[in-house]
Amino acid sequence: MRTDGTSPTGTPPIPLHRPYLAGAELSYISQAITSGCIRGDGPFTRRCAALLEQKFGIAKVLMTPSCTAALELAAMLCDLGPGDEVILPSYTFVSTANAVVRLGAKPVFVEIRADTLNLDESRIEAALTPRTRAIFPVHYGGISCEMGQIMELANAHGLKVVEDAAQAVDATYRGRALGSIGHLGAYSFHETKNLVSGEGGALCCNAPELIERAEILRDKGTNRAKFFRGEVDKYTWVDVGSSAIPSEIVCAFLYAQLEAMDAIKARRHAIDIRYREGLSDLEAAGRLRLPAIPEGCDSPFHTVYLMLESGAIRDALMAYLRERGVMATFHFVPLHASPMGRRLGYREGDLPLTEDLAARLLRLPTFFDLSEVEQSRVIDLVASFFAQRSPTSKRRGLSLACVDL
Structure with a gap:
C-alpha cells in the first residue's frame, strides 16, 4: 500500500466493510428530533421492535444500545451467579463470554464444527455438569447452529438457551428466524453488520415468563414500562437493572435500514x-x-x-x-x-x-x-x-x- 492510500497500481483501496445508507435515515432522524422525543422508547424505537417481532415471529423485542447490552440482559435473565457454568464456543466475540463472566459465572468453552464454525452440538452433553445453567450458541457468519438438537438437550436438562445472533438477523433454521428459537436471543446493528445504526442491538424474548423482568432490567431495574402503559400509578425500583435503552435517534436511523x-x-x-x-x-x-x-x-x-x-x-x-x-x-x-x-x-x-x-x-x-x-x-x-x-x-x-x- 502506498502512503497516499492507493494500491501499487494506483487503484483505491477496498475496505473490509463499508456502511450502507438505505436513503431515509436523515429524514427519519429529522422527524425524531422535531418530534421532541430523542431519549429512547419513542415512536421509532417502537417501530423497530414491532417490525422485528412481526417479521421474525418473536414474542417481544426490546431495542438496546448494543448486542453486548442485549447479551448482558439475557445473562441476567438466566439468573447466573458465582459457581454457575455456561456452555459456549471459544470462537466468538468477547461480548458472549463477558456477559457470563461479569456475573461471576464460568464460561465452559466447547469445540466448534469444522463446516460452520458453530458450537458443536455433539460435544455439548459431555461438557454438562450439575452447575450448568445455560447454553449460549453463536450463529457464526449468520449460519445457524443445530438448534433442534441444542433445544432438545437444553429442555431435557432444564437449561436456558440464549442465541447470540449478532451476525444472524434475517437468517433462519428450518423456517424459523434465528433469535426466535432459544429462550432469549441477541441481535447486533453495529456498523459492521448487514443492517446498521452505528451501534445498536436488540434483545429477543421468546419465553413469555421472562418479558416483564426483561423490561425491568433494561430500564434501570424499575417498573417504568408498566407505568407508561397505565398498569401502575407510579414506578419505582424493583430489581437490579441497567440502562439499556437506545437513543431514539439511533432507532430512527435503524428503521430506515430495517425497511430495506x-x-x-x-x-x-x-x-x-x-x-x-x-x-x-x-x-x-x-x-x-x-x-x-x-x-x-x-x-x-x-x-x-x-x-x-x-x-x-x-x-x-x-x-x-x-x-x-x-x-x-x-x-x-x-x-x-x-x-x-x-x-x-x-x-x-x-x-x-x-x-x-x-x-x-x-x-x-x-x-x-x-x-x-x-x-x-x-x-x-x-x-x-x-x-x-x-x-x-x-x-x-x-x-x-x-x-x-
Whole structure:
C-alpha cells in the first residue's frame, strides 16, 4: 500500500466493510428530533421492535444500545451467579463470554464444527455438569447452529438457551428466524453488520415468563414500562437493572435500514454468489474452502471467508492482498487462548480444532455497495496469489473438512 492510500497500481483501496445508507435515515432522524422525543422508547424505537417481532415471529423485542447490552440482559435473565457454568464456543466475540463472566459465572468453552464454525452440538452433553445453567450458541457468519438438537438437550436438562445472533438477523433454521428459537436471543446493528445504526442491538424474548423482568432490567431495574402503559400509578425500583435503552435517534436511523432489509439481503446474496463462482476452481482444486450452508439453513450472507490450507498460507495471502489495497483480515482470536481465557484456567491447546480453524480463516470484503469491478479485483488477486504458488504435495483435505468434526 502506498502512503497516499492507493494500491501499487494506483487503484483505491477496498475496505473490509463499508456502511450502507438505505436513503431515509436523515429524514427519519429529522422527524425524531422535531418530534421532541430523542431519549429512547419513542415512536421509532417502537417501530423497530414491532417490525422485528412481526417479521421474525418473536414474542417481544426490546431495542438496546448494543448486542453486548442485549447479551448482558439475557445473562441476567438466566439468573447466573458465582459457581454457575455456561456452555459456549471459544470462537466468538468477547461480548458472549463477558456477559457470563461479569456475573461471576464460568464460561465452559466447547469445540466448534469444522463446516460452520458453530458450537458443536455433539460435544455439548459431555461438557454438562450439575452447575450448568445455560447454553449460549453463536450463529457464526449468520449460519445457524443445530438448534433442534441444542433445544432438545437444553429442555431435557432444564437449561436456558440464549442465541447470540449478532451476525444472524434475517437468517433462519428450518423456517424459523434465528433469535426466535432459544429462550432469549441477541441481535447486533453495529456498523459492521448487514443492517446498521452505528451501534445498536436488540434483545429477543421468546419465553413469555421472562418479558416483564426483561423490561425491568433494561430500564434501570424499575417498573417504568408498566407505568407508561397505565398498569401502575407510579414506578419505582424493583430489581437490579441497567440502562439499556437506545437513543431514539439511533432507532430512527435503524428503521430506515430495517425497511430495506430484503433489498440488502438480496444484494449481499448476489455478492456471495459471485465470490463462489469466481473462486470455484480454487475450491475444487482444494486450495481453499468457502463457507458452508447446511441444509435447512438460510443465510443472511453476512460474511465471506476463505478457509486456507494452513495458517502460513492465510497470513501470506492476507499480506499479499493488503499490499495491493484489499483489506482482508482474520476474525476472532479464540477466547480460551486469550489473556483473559488464561486467567479463567484455559490454555492454548485445550481446543485444537478451534485453534486450527481460527488460524486458517481469512475474511474477504463484503458490503452492499461492493462494485463488480472491486469484487473482480479481489477474486483476481486471490487467483494470482495461488497461481504463483505450486500446489502443496500433501493436501489438508479442505473439501472434506465438513465431516472432520
